[in-house]
Amino acid sequence: MSADERIRAELIRAALAIGAPDDVAPVMERPRDPAHGDWATNLAMTLARPLKQKPAEIAKSLIAALNLADAGVAEATVAGPGFINFRIAAGSLASSLAGILEAGDRFGRTDAGQGRTVNVEFVSANPTGPLHVGHGRQAALGDSISALLEHTGWKVTREFYYNDGGVQIQRLTDSVFLRLVGRELPEDAYHGEYIKEIAAAYLEEKGRETAGPFAGAPAQAMAARLAERWDTDEKLRDDLRRFSVAYLRHEQDLDLKAFGVSHDVFFLESSLYTDGKVESTVEALKKAGHTFELDDALWLRTTDFDDDKDRVMRKRDGTYTYFVPDVSYHVDKWNRGFMRAINVQGSDHHSTVTRVRAGLQALEIGIPKGYPEYVLHQMVTVMKGGEEVKISKRAGSYVTVRDLIDEVGRDAVRYFFLMRKGDSQLVFDVDLARSQSEENPVYYIQMAHARLCGIFRVGEIDAAGVTADGVHWECLAEPEERELIKALLDWPKLVQGAAEALEPHRVANYLLETARMVHTWYHKHHVLNEPEHIMRARLVLAKAARIVLVNGLETLGISAPERM
């Protein structure tokens, strides 16, 4: 049991002894100011009303009733409006480090999720171009949220959904065709350089073919043949469409690979149609009685489920609106056994939330009301040289993930996307991310880790041999050591909180603060060339700090280099 849990148990016992209600639930918290001790509780203030006494008096009675020594408390004092502050004995505090060493790379992991399944869908870009900064933020968020859930005992499936149908694919195919034959592109076509790359790659592949419409044609003539047949040859159009989509999917795979992100499942929207799942979802919705026909269209009465107006499912032209396959897709997730589904998307998609949930509710098949969950993030602005960057050479109209990774490196891109809460707008400062100095938070954290490794390296000490056995814990009594130890011990709760809230930025901030404590401690106190018992104790602290930094960086998908 950790120190705060022991104190809490003691508090409950003492509170009952002085006549508190049976459901007394003291809240333990870390005082912001270290001068206020290591732990504090507001118990006396919450008891003021039921006991009809002043908080300060209750606090005094509580302290008198507490068995402090049993809980490892050196001192308990009343402060402020009625807080009780506890100071943990130095040895007692430091001895908790043994637990960190013992757990090692499992420190901070819990089984709160009990192995239940959760599907995390992220990126889900249309295969119509390279991944842009928004996808980058999604990739970083989705992958980190997945890692956090895994750390807290969930069985995670990372999923990518391809919208591989619809008008955007048509537009892509047309754009490639127009580039191929050298015609003018209309305003609403895709204008990026990558369209030319696809066109060139297509010609190259066709040039190697010994059969088909292009067989034997010299390079010059191929475009002409294509142009001739384009309007009449559906197979040819289909061929170019397939090629273009495959090309871009491959490009996106490379983008994700460069970012160190991998998905377990790639789900194609088109499969929902070919497998008849869209049709069966529509039938099920009709059967459940929440649909109606109006103006030659089929509607879903989403207003039965908190929407502000009803939505069209099947248009006059007989095709479905986009949210129908979306509902069908989430039914599929549910049927695949995912009790939770989390979708990471840009906030410009937030209007779909109500609709998809309404569709799932309308089926009345026991899907929970909040299914799926959404993590929506705001826009990303890329700044360079003090100015907003809007144009990429490759993509034309936006900045790509690859541009950023090439420029500042994978770790920095990951950190910068994760350092801010998702629902605040993000300014990506390329110059800062690039700088390999103290200003750059990701280098700052990695440097803290590298320095800890340096101690073992220089001292020629095998870290694996450093254990908690026989360590003089009372040696770790310097203020910088106490603060660092407390921060390290907070890690499991932090992971748990970040995972529950689906907020990786908490980890990013925590690591920055912890790294700062490591640097401060490192600067002020030496490990090597100190008396044996001090060195041993500090080696344990260094090892514990290293474990926490490594585990933390892992949940962000950032490397922890041993030297820099």
Place this chain on the structure above:
RNA sequence: GCGCCAGUAGCUCAGUUGGAUAGAGCGGGAGCCUUCUAAGCUCCAGGUCGGGGGUUCGAUUCCCUCCUGGCGCGCCA
């Protein structure tokens, strides 16, 4: 007009689900290298927490209202 999100130091942002004197980085000012990485450390300055009400022992946090910004509001995806 309606909905969602945001508004905290000059700038970029945290704020542990309602706690004590609101924090950090950058920027500004002053210092620190014979010792495990100066890719670092220490100190100083800087605030009507967008405005106004309310809820209570206590509000940056919860509720109401107004102001400002972003994103949505299609038989587009």
